[in-house]
Amino acid sequence: MAKRIRRAAVLGSGVMGSGIAAHLANVGIPTLLLDIVPRELTKEEEAKGWTLEHKQVRNRLANQALERLLKQKPAPLMSKDNIALIETGNFEDDFHRLAEVDWIIEAVVEKLEVKKEVFARVDEVRAPGTIVSSNTSGISIAAMAEGRSDDFKKHFLGTHFFNPPRYLKLLEIIPTEHTDPEVVAYMKTFGEDVLGKGVVMAKDTPNFIANRIGTYGLLVTVREMMQGGYSVGEVDSVTGPLIGRPKSATFRTLDVVGLDTFIHVANNVYENVDGEEKEAFRVPEFMKTMLANGWLGSKSGQGFFVKQGKDILELNYVTMQYEPRKKLATPAVEMAKQAKGTAAKLQTLVYADGDRAGTLLWNIIAPTLLYAARLVGEIADDIVAIDQAMKWGFGWEQGPFELWDAIGLEKSVRKMQAEGRDIPSWITDMLADGATSFYKTENGRLFYYAPGGYKTVEENEKVIHIRRLKEARGVIKKNAGASLIDLGDDVALLEFHSPNNAIGADIVQMINEALEEVNRNYKGLVIGNQGKNFCVGANLAMMLMEAQDENFFELELAVRQFQQALLKMKYNPKPVVVAPFAMTLGGGAEVSLAASRIQAAAETYIGLVEVGVGLIPGGGGNKELYIKQLNSLPNGVDVDYVKIAAKVFETIAMAKVSTSAAEARELGFLNHRDGITMNGDHLLYEAKQAVLSMYEEGYRPPVRKKVPVAGESGYAAMLLGAQSMFHSGYISEHDLKIAKKLAYVLAGGKVPYGTAVDEQYLLDLEREAFLSLIGEPKTQARMQHMLVKGKPLRN
Numbered sequence: 001m002a003k004r005i006r007r008a009a010v011l012g013s014g015v016m017g018s019g020i021a022a023h024l025a026n027v028g029i030p031t032l033l034l035d036i037v038p039r040e041l042t043k044e045e046e047a048k049g050w051t052l053e054h055k056q057v058r059n060r061l062a063n064q065a066l067e068r069l070l071k072q073k074p075a076p077l078m079s080k081d082n083i084a085l086i087e088t089g090n091f092e093d094d095f096h097r098l099a100e101v102d103w104i105i106e107a108v109v110e111k112l113e114v115k116k117e118v119f120a121r122v123d124e125v126r127a128p129g130t131i132v133s134s135n136t137s138g139i140s141i142a143a144m145a146e147g148r149s150d151d152f153k154k155h156f157l158g159t160h161f162f163n164p165p166r167y168l169k170l171l172e173i174i175p176t177e178h179t180d181p182e183v184v185a186y187m188k189t190f191g192e193d194v195l196g197k198g199v200v201m202a203k204d205t206p207n208f209i210a211n212r213i214g215t216y217g218l219l220v221t222v223r224e225m226m227q228g229g230y231s232v233g234e235v236d237s238v239t240g241p242l243i244g245r246p247k248s249a250t251f252r253t254l255d256v257v258g259l260d261t262f263i264h265v266a267n268n269v270y271e272n273v274d275g276e277e278k279e280a281f282r283v284p285e286f287m288k289t290m291l292a293n294g295w296l297g298s299k300s301g302q303g304f305f306v307k308q309g310k311d312i313l314e315l316n317y318v319t320m321q322y323e324p325r326k327k328l329a330t331p332a333v334e335m336a337k338q339a340k341g342t343a344a345k346l347q348t349l350v351y352a353d354g355d356r357a358g359t360l361l362w363n364i365i366a367p368t369l370l371y372a373a374r375l376v377g378e379i380a381d382d383i384v385a386i387d388q389a390m391k392w393g394f395g396w397e398q399g400p401f402e403l404w405d406a407i408g409l410e411k412s413v414r415k416m417q418a419e420g421r422d423i424p425s426w427i428t429d430m431l432a433d434g435a436t437s438f439y440k441t442e443n444g445r446l447f448y449y450a451p452g453g454y455k456t457v458e459e460n461e462k463v464i465h466i467r468r469l470k471e472a473r474g475v476i477k478k479n480a481g482a483s484l485i486d487l488g489d490d491v492a493l494l495e496f497h498s499p500n501n502a503i504g505a506d507i508v509q510m511i512n513e514a515l516e517e518v519n520r521n522y523k524g525l526v527i528g529n530q531g532k533n534f535c536v537g538a539n540l541a542m543m544l545m546e547a548q549d550e551n552f553f554e555l556e557l558a559v560r561q562f563q564q565a566l567l568k569m570k571y572n573p574k575p576v577v578v579a580p581f582a583m584t585l586g587g588g589a590e591v592s593l594a595a596s597r598i599q600a601a602a603e604t605y606i607g608l609v610e611v612g613v614g615l616i617p618g619g620g621g622n623k624e625l626y627i628k629q630l631n632s633l634p635n636g637v638d639v640d641y642v643k644i645a646a647k648v649f650e651t652i653a654m655a656k657v658s659t660s661a662a663e664a665r666e667l668g669f670l671n672h673r674d675g676i677t678m679n680g681d682h683l684l685y686e687a688k689q690a691v692l693s694m695y696e697e698g699y700r701p702p703v704r705k706k707v708p709v710a711g712e713s714g715y716a717a718m719l720l721g722a723q724s725m726f727h728s729g730y731i732s733e734h735d736l737k738i739a740k741k742l743a744y745v746l747a748g749g750k751v752p753y754g755t756a757v758d759e760q761y762l763l764d765l766e767r768e769a770f771l772s773l774i775g776e777p778k779t780q781a782r783m784q785h786m787l788v789k790g791k792p793l794r795n
Contacts, residue, residue: 003102003129005190009034010105011091011118013065016135017107019165022069022076025085026166026602026662027194027678032097035061037090055093062088076166078602078660091121098125105159107135110264115144123152131183133159138207138268142176153178157187160208162393163257167603170392171197172208192460196602196678198392200385206272207265209379209386210393213400215266215281217368221250222284224363226317228356232304233314233325238333238357239364243349244342244397251304251314255297259290280371286317330357342397343406350407351415365403366416372400373424383438384448384457401438401448410436426451444472462682466495466530477513481506484514490523491688501531503587503619504539505558511565511591518574524691524699525572527591528579528684534604537586538562540613544783547774556771562587562619563763566594570624571701575694579687581680585609585657589669590617593624596694596701598674599687600661606669607657612792614734614779616742618770622652623762626746627707629668641754642717645710645746649718652746653739706756709748718743734778734795741769 009032010021017033024031037058041050050057066083069076077083089097098104104126108118115134122132128151134144141158148156158174171191175184184201191199202208207215225235232251240249248255254262263283270281290296290303295315297303304315306322313322332352336345350365352358372386380386387399398406410431413423430449438449439457446468447454469485476484481498494514496507511527518525528534546555569576569591578592581601589606592598600606608617608625616622626648633639650656651667658664661676670676677686710717722739725731731739745765748757773779778795785793 003131005029005102005131005194007031007101008103008105009098009101010107011035011122012107012109013062013088014107016161016163016165017105018065018069019076019163020105020107020135020161021065021086022082023161023165023195025082026078027196028085029194030085030087032087032089032094032101033062033065034089034091034094035065037092058090058093059088062090074164074167075659076164078166079662079666082662095121096125098122098130099127101130103131103133105133105135110136110139112139112143115139116146119144119148119152119156123148126152129155131155131157131187133157133187135159135161137211137265141174141204145176145178150178154180155183157184158202158204158208159187159191160202162210168393168395169196169198170210170389171195171199172202172210172389172393173199174202174204174208176204189460192679193462193682194678196680196682198388198681200389200392201381202385202389203379203381205379206269209389211265212269212375212379213368213372213386213390214394215262215269216371217364218250218254218262219266219280219283220367221364222287224360226284228360228363230328230356230360231314231323231326232317234328235360237327238349238361242333242336243346243361243365244403246395255303255305257297258299259287259296259303263287263291284317286320289320290315328357328360330355332358346403346407350412362415365407366412366419366421369400369404369412370416370421370423373427376424376426382448382450382455405437405439409438441468441471444468460682462679462685464684464688466493466684469493476517477510479506479510482510482514484510484517487526487684487688489688489692490521491691492518492522492525493684493688494525494527495529496527496535497529497531498539501529501533501535501588502537502539503535503562503591504542505561508558508562508565511569515568515572515576518576519572522574523695524575524577524596526577526579526684526687526691527595528581528687530684533583533585533588534580535585535588535591536583537588537609538619540783541787543774544780544787547780547783550775552771552775555774556767559618559767559770562590563767566590566620566624567759567763570594570596571704572596573701575691575699577687577690577694579677579683580604580606581683586617586621587619590619590621590624593621593628593669596699597690598670599683599690600664600670600674600676601680601683602661602676602678603680604661604664605657605659606661606664606667607655608652609655609657611653611655611735611738611742612782613786614738614776614782615773616738616745616766616769617652618766620763620766622648622742622745622766623707623759625651625668628671630707632668632671639708641708641710642714645714646718646721649721649743649746653722653742704759706758707748707762708754708756709746709751709762711747711749711751711753711755713753715743715747715750718747732794734776737776738773738779741773745769 007030008024010017011034013033013035021031021033038060045057108114145153145156157179160172162168162170173187188199191197236249236251240247266281266283294300295302306313312325314325316323332349332355336348339345339348349358350362383401387401390396390399435449440447446457448457473486483495485493487493575596577597577599578595579599580592581604584604584606586609589608608621610617629644658667664670677683726736749765781795782793
């Protein structure tokens with residue numbers, strides 16, 4: 001049986017090696033990061049009088065990698081403190097220490113001979129049972145293990161992370177014929193549960209799954225662009241979100257990845273396959289010229305695009321000059337933009353015969369779908385692995401077979417046949433058998449087509465799909481903004497589903513109704529959803545409209561109702577666990593702060609950001625963040641209320657948003673009782689487990705007691721900081737006005753230091769301040785600007 005992984009080592013401290021080490025540190029695994037010993041001194045080292053024997057020199061490469069981790073954007077570390085879990089060393093002095101770890105990950109240069117040399121050394125020092133893996137992006141895993149001991153081979157496999165390892169979900173696991181099945185099963189579970197990855201089992205073929213299909217799709221796109229006379233910018237304008245792909249579309253993605261990396265990956269397939277497929281991976285000459293010129297993309301400052309002043313120019317691949325960026329505007333594109341949902345957009349585009357955008361997209365998508373179909377069985381056992389790899393590795397909204405279902409399998413195959421395209425026999429057999437889609441759901445379970453009929457999609461038991469739950473169990477109650485669903489095991493789920501999950505009267509009403517239903521019939525409540533973001537705050541457009549119409553009575557009522565619903569939630573007799581993820585802003589943060597416990601996704605960006613639109617939090621967020629920080633202090637310590645109020649003031653006044661759940665804990669949005677879930681797909685399951693454990697432990701709501709505040713001395717201290725920023729020109733007069741209101745609310749008004757006040761009194765202060773600010777013309781201008789431009793206005 002595989003060892004439990006408690007400590008790890010990464011060999012190679014380049015971009016991938018250091019990124020993997022950072023991600024291991026993010027999940028709390030102490031990691032040894034090793035690299036080669038430098039052969040010569042730098043000028044700085046010479047100036048210090050160091051020699052090649054100095055430890056700092058010998059560990060230079062790994063040490064430099066650590067420095068980069070702290071500066072890189074987006075940040076590879078979820079908290080800068082995590083860097084303490086990474087220890088650096090080198091291949092000569094520290095190789096023997098590999099005997100101390102449970103998992104050794106190789107991430108050295110992509111050359112088979114170099115990797116084999118490294119593994120020969122690893123085999124000599126590793127303890128029996130230690131798992132060893134390669135992070136290669138496409139070299140044969142079996143070839144690397146040739147000549148190694150039996151115990152090494154039993155514990156050896158490919159673990160291909162995608163860059164950047166913290167953010168890209170895909171982990172391809174590639175066993176060899178010698179890998180112990182128990183080791184494979186352990187690594188799959190470890191990858192999902194501990195590392196938070198979407199794990200796909202791949203076969204030992206060139207570039208595995210995602211890079212094989214992704215590279216093919218990109219090269220098809222480049223060839224179609226050249227044959228059809230499209231420009232780089234035109235292609236990118238229709239191969240992004242319009243068809244369910246990332247904003248970086250095609251060529252911006254290549255600029256981010258780096259042209260050198262892409263060509264290396266393409267050549268790896270080119271050198272290892274034959275015939276027609278080989279030709280498909282031949283890199284066009286203009287891209288080779290770009291490589292020779294060093295036009296590699298973002299890392300070299302220019303690639304398919306270059307920034308000149310404020311303008312972004314696109315490369316003309318015929319003249320090799322940069323020109324203003326073009327967009328493809330055709331009737332089909334305009335119609336697709338109006339269509340609801342990706343499937344409708346795709347159908348509008350791929351069947352728009354004679355339309356320039358439609359022709360381009362059909363000629364990119366059709367060959368890619370057929371290529372993926374031909375590789376089923378060769379690169380992966382089933383269509384599910386291929387679809388998941390493309391979604392998790394390349395950010396596609398739908399994998400190839402899901403996309404094929406979306407455009408209509410029968411209709412598209414008829415079109416392909418009419419054009420003389422070669423359809424794999426298993427698909428024509430499938431259609432002849434009367435199966436007209438690759439996927440189908442029945443009773444909330446998902447099935448996929450495999451030759452011989454439909455099979456159940458096997459998933460980790462911790463994955464919950466709200467849509468399928470609703471199909472299987474129906475909905476307890478719902479309105480336009482939210483639904484109450486039975487999550488099983490006597491736990492209910494309140495799902496927000498208003499536009500952007502913004503909080504309006506309908507969601508507030510459902511919070512109240514959900515609490516009543518749960519108190520009658522359930523053990524507790526989870527508040528969560530599977531939207532793009534947990535919640536971006538209150539319905540700004542609605543509030544602005546009411547303010548401009550001077551309906552302050554309605555506004556006051558709406559804010560009061562939201563405050564009361566969250567207060568009711570806080571003191572609810574049954575536990576309420578909120579499961580935030582991604583953007584959790586304003587009202588979304590306030591809902592989280594009112595919960596019995598928060599179970600946050602590791603990638604949770606939480607903040608009270610109302611200052612950005614000229615307001616302060618109005619749903620109890622100021623009070624709750626202050627109380628949460630008070631409650632996090634150990635019993636018996638001398639409490640400095642001014643210091644705590646000042647910290648909360650700074651967090652809210654600067655609209656600080658965490659860049660991870662770990663940072664949310666540092667900012668005080670989470671405390672030691674709140675949980676963090678590494679795998680976003682497991683979030684609702686873990687929130688539900690938190691409800692059940694609280695219920696079993698005999699949950700009691702918090703006792704309502706008065707809150708000691710900083711009072712007048714706290715107000716003065718907070719105001720002093722804001723005034724000095726105003727006099728230094730950092731903030732405007734209107735910013736100062738907002739800061740004064742915020743300071744007054746957090747200080748608890750003009751009361752003596754340490755006065756204990758009722759929560760309702762603090763809510764009243766907060767509501768009055770909120771309403772006075774929303775009446776200000778400058779605040780309304782900020783709200784308008786945010787709604788129109790999507791960014792804050794400084795006025």
